[in-house]
Amino acid sequence: MTFLGIDCVEFGASDLKLAKKFFSDWGLLCKSFTSSKLVFETQIGSQIIIRPEASKLLRAKISPDSQFREVIFGVRSVADLVAIAKELSVDREVEQDEDGTLHTVDDSGIQIGFRVWTHTLEKPQVGTIWNSPGNRRRINQVSPVYASAAPFKMGHIVFFVPDTKRAEDFYRQRLGFCLSDRYVGGAGVFLRWAQQSEHHNLFFIKSRKNDVNLHHIAFEVNDVHEMLGGGLAFSKKGWATEVGPGRHPISSAYFWYFKNPLGGAIEYFCDSDYVNADWKPRQYRINRFSEWHLADGIVQRDDGKIRPSLAAAQAMKAK
Numbered sequence: 197m198t199f200l201g202i203d204c205v206e207f208g209a210s211d212l213k214l215a216k217k218f219f220s221d222w223g224l225l226c227k228s229f230t231s232s233k234l235v236f237e238t239q240i241g242s243q244i245i246i247r248p249e250a251s252k253l254l255r256a257k258i259s260p261d262s263q264f265r266e267v268i269f270g271v272r273s274v275a276d277l278v279a280i281a282k283e284l285s286v287d288r289e290v291e292q293d294e295d296g297t298l299h300t301v302d303d304s305g306i307q308i309g310f311r312v313w314t315h316t317l318e319k320p321q322v323g324t325i326w327n328s329p330g331n332r333r334r335i336n337q338v339s340p341v342y343a344s345a346a347p348f349k350m351g352h353i354v355f356f357v358p359d360t361k362r363a364e365d366f367y368r369q370r371l372g373f374c375l376s377d378r379y380v381g382g383a384g385v386f387l388r389w390a391q392q393s394e395h396h397n398l399f400f401i402k403s404r405k406n407d408v409n410l411h412h413i414a415f416e417v418n419d420v421h422e423m424l425g426g427g428l429a430f431s432k433k434g435w436a437t438e439v440g441p442g443r444h445p446i447s448s449a450y451f452w453y454f455k456n457p458l459g460g461a462i463e464y465f466c467d468s469d470y471v472n473a474d475w476k477p478r479q480y481r482i483n484r485f486s487e488w489h490l491a492d493g494i495v496q497r498d499d500g501k502i503r504p505s506l507a508a509a510q511a512m513k514a515k
C-alpha cells in the first residue's frame with residue numbers, strides 16, 4: 197500500500213458563509229460554493245469539503261463539539277485500494293463509492309477513506325535561501341514577503357484518542373504506517389505513511405477525557421516567511437490563535453495554530469523533518485514544550501520555565 201497524501205477532509209457546518217470566510221481567509225482556493233456544498237483546495241488540489249450540517253451526505257460528527265466528519269487518504273493506484281479493502285473488510289464494513297473511494301472506520305472510531313491520488317506531486321525547486329553567520333548565500337536579494345499564505349498541501353492530521361497504542365497498532369499493522377517518535381506512557385504517537393516521508397502524517401494524542409476528537413489539520417507552506425506572513429494576515433482578519441507562532445522540538449517544524457470554528461485547529465507549518473528508513477524512533481519522556489496538549493485544556497505555567505509532560509501537567513492541574 198502506497199500512501200501519497202491527505203486527499204480530502206470533510207466537515208459539516210451550521211453556517212456555510214462563516215466557513216467560506218474562514219477557509220478563504222486561510223488562503224485556500226474556493227472551487228465551488230453552493231447551498232449544499234463548499235469546496236476548497238490547496239495548491240496541489242487536495243480538498244476541504246464542507247456541507248450543511250443537515251446534509252444527508254454527511255457522515256456522523258466525530259464528537260458533539262466538532263463538525264469533523266471524515267479524512268480521505270490518497271493512495272498510488274487501484275491495486276492499493278483493492279489491498280486496503282481486502283485487509284479491512286475482514287473485521288469491519290468497507291463501503292465503496294462509484295468513483296472507487298473507500299469509506300470505513302478505524303479502530304478508534306475515526307471515519308476514514310481512501311482513493312487514488314490525482315494531485316500534483318512535489319517538483320524539485322531551489323527553496324528558500326537563508327543567510328547565517330559564515331553562510332551568506334542570499335546576496336543582493338531580499339527575502340520573500342508574504343501578504344497572505346497559499347497552503348501547498350495538508351501534511352498531517354492529528355486526533356485525540358482514548359488509546360494511542362490501539363490507534364498505532366491499526367495504522368502500523370493493518371496499513372503499513374511507520375513509527376516516527378512517541379511519548380512514553382501512551383501520551384502520544386507520531387506515525388508516517390511511508391518510510392521516506394515527513395516526520396509525521398498522523399499523530400495521536402491521548403485524550404484526557406477518553407474521547408475521540410480532531411486536534412488539528414496541518415497545512416504546509418513554503419517557509420517561515422509564508423508561515424509568519426500568513427499567520428499575521430489571518431490574525432488581522434480576526435481569527436484567534438490557538439498556539440504560536442513557534443517551533444516544535446519534535447519534528448522541528450515551525451508552526452502557527454488557529455482555532456477552527458468547525459472543530460479543532462488548523463496549522464500553518466513549514467520545515468518539518470523529513471526522514472527515511474534510517475530514522476530511529478525516539479521515546480520522549482519529557483515534553484520539552486507541550487504545545488500539543490494546550491488544546492486539551494492544560495494551561496502551561498506562566499513562569500517561562502515549565503515544560504511539562506502530559507503526566508506532569510495532569511499532576512500540576514490536580515494540585
Ligand SMILES: [Fe+2]
Pocket residue numbers: 352354412413414463465
Ligand atoms: Fe501539526
